[in-house]
Amino acid sequence: MRVKCEGVLFIVLLVQAVWSQNNYHNTDLGKCGKVHLTISSLEGTYLELNWVTRCDHPDDMRPDEIALYDRNPLDRNEAIPARVRISARKYPEGYYRTKVKFGEPxxxxxxxxxxxxxxxxxxxxxxPYWIASFRSNVIIDSQCLKISPTWMSDNSERLGMQRIGSLFIPGTHNSGSSQTVAFLQNYVMNQDRNVWTQLVFGIRYLDFRVGYYENDGFFINHDVVRISKLIPVLREVRRFVELAPKEIVVLDFHRFPYPSKFSAAMHERLVAVLSEELGDLALHSTGIQSGRGPTLNEIWARNKSLIICYGNKEIARDYEWLWNPIQQFWGNKRNVADLKVFLDSAIRDHKTILNPMWALMAELTPQTLDVIFRTNNLRKLADNVNRQVTKWFRDEWLSNVNIVATDFFLGNDIINVAIDRNVNG
Incomplete structure (x- = not known):
């Protein structure tokens, strides 16, 4: 392809023009000019343009323009009009929120x-959303907003020898809290996509809190607020695992907040429900919970790709198909800087106890006064931190992490960061 650039004729080899459905090898995500799309955590629907601004190497091509398209700008010879085109220099943080709505396509x-x-x-x-970065009308990088429903299977040769406790697993916090509720909605909804959609995008760790109601059965809860019935969510998980049998999904039944005294009888009823709905898909834990856990090849050899962790170790001990509780590192912070300090300390000092997996809860938490005075709701806090979460784990903490769970996950790029680290090291 010949491109006229500032009066000089250059022959530009655009290697990245060859796009494959299974192109997971987007190495060096932190390189100057690399781009990705997110969905606003604040509004929950607007597309956001993101690009890397660390351009310290002499060979770096610092972008001067960023554009949004509804087709791959590298697919055709003729020009494709941009839906949005901005000057990168005007936005030194490498971020721009558009007025293009994503919605729920x-x-x-x-x-x-x-x-x-x-x-x-x-x-x-x-x-049909593509972002591209340009230097003097030459494309530096181009990426689409995409789903990655089979990323483990597609990269099985590269992932097979990795252990489940060493894999970078993208997750969500309060995964079932995605359904609108009338009571304190802005303080109980941590996600705006249902569990099925989370899995299809590439999430592989789901954090559940369960409540029991005598006349209505089991619900997904956010603390004492019930959100949605449990069984339909479990059936979404089941259908996904059946359709994508090599995708290893971790279900963490982490807490049982309602009633305050979740009795042994309630636990037994819940385990019976889990056994009926998912028991035949569950990977048995016997002999494989030590150290960093089994390799993915060892898990696949058993033809069971669902790991069910249970937040009561006495109950988990009685069932071979339940795993011990996962230790979550939750900072309970409302400030971005404080959260980073907490996560950095957890990464350096963590120790796995009962389960080879461990989870960093990379989200901010509103405090009591926020709820009383209607400030710092969950969307606002997610908007404050999600872009930083992408940078932290992409540029600073790429190694020595396991599960990373976030709020409003489409507001960050943690899925692609995790896939790239797992595939390319």
């Missing part, structure tokens, strides 16, 4: 959920 690759869904397409699949 149909999931590509035949991954839209329905109970009788029988066939899906493996690999990555793009939504």
């Amino acid at each position: 149909w999931l590509p690759g035949n991954w839209e959920y329905r109970e009788n869904l029988m066939r899906t397409d493996p690999g990555q699949h793009c939504f």
Whole structure:
């Protein structure tokens, strides 16, 4: 391709022009000019342009423009009009929120959920949204907003020898708290996509809190607020695991906040529900919870890819298909700087106890006065921290982490950061 650049004729080899559905090898995500798209945590629908601004190497191509397209700008010879085009220099933080709405579009690759869904397409699949960075009209990088429903299977040769306790696993915090509720909605909703959609995008760790109600059964809760019935959520998980059998999904039944005294009888009823809905898919824990745990090859050899962790070690001990509780490192911070200090300390000093996996809860938490005075709601706090979370784990903490859970996960790039680290080291 010949591009005229500042009066000089250059021959530009655009290696990145070759896009594959299974192109997971987007190495060096922190390189100057690399781009990615997110969805606003604050509004929950607007597309956000993100690009790397660390341009210290002499060979770096510092972008001067960033653009949003509804098609791959590298696909055609003729010019494709940009939906948004901005000067990168005006936004030194490498971030711009557009007025283009994402909404809740149909999931590509035949991954839209329905109970009788029988066939899906493996690999990555793009939504019609592409971001590109430019230097003097030459494309530096171009990426789409995409789902990665089979990223473990697609990269099985590279991932097979990695241990589950060493894998970088992207997760969500309060994963089931995605359904609108009338009571204190801004302080109980941590996600705006349901569990099925989280899994399809590439999330592999789900954090559940369960409540029991005598007349209504088990619910996904946020603390004492019930959000949605548990069984339909478990059936979404089941259908995903059946359609993508090599995707290792970790379910963490972490707390049981309602009633305050969650009795042994309630635990036994919950375990019975889990056994009926998911027991045949669950990986048995006997002999494989020590050290960093089994390799992915060892898990795949058992043809069981669902790991169910249970937040009561006495109950978990009585069932071979339940894993011990996962230790969560939760800072309970409302300030970005304080959260970073806490996470950095947890990464340096953590020790796995009962379970080879451990989880960093990379989100901010509103305090009591925030709820009383309606300040610092969950969306606002997620908007404050999500872009920083991407940078921290991409640029500083890429190694020596396991599970990283966030709020409003589409507001960060943690899925792609995790995939790239696992695949490319």
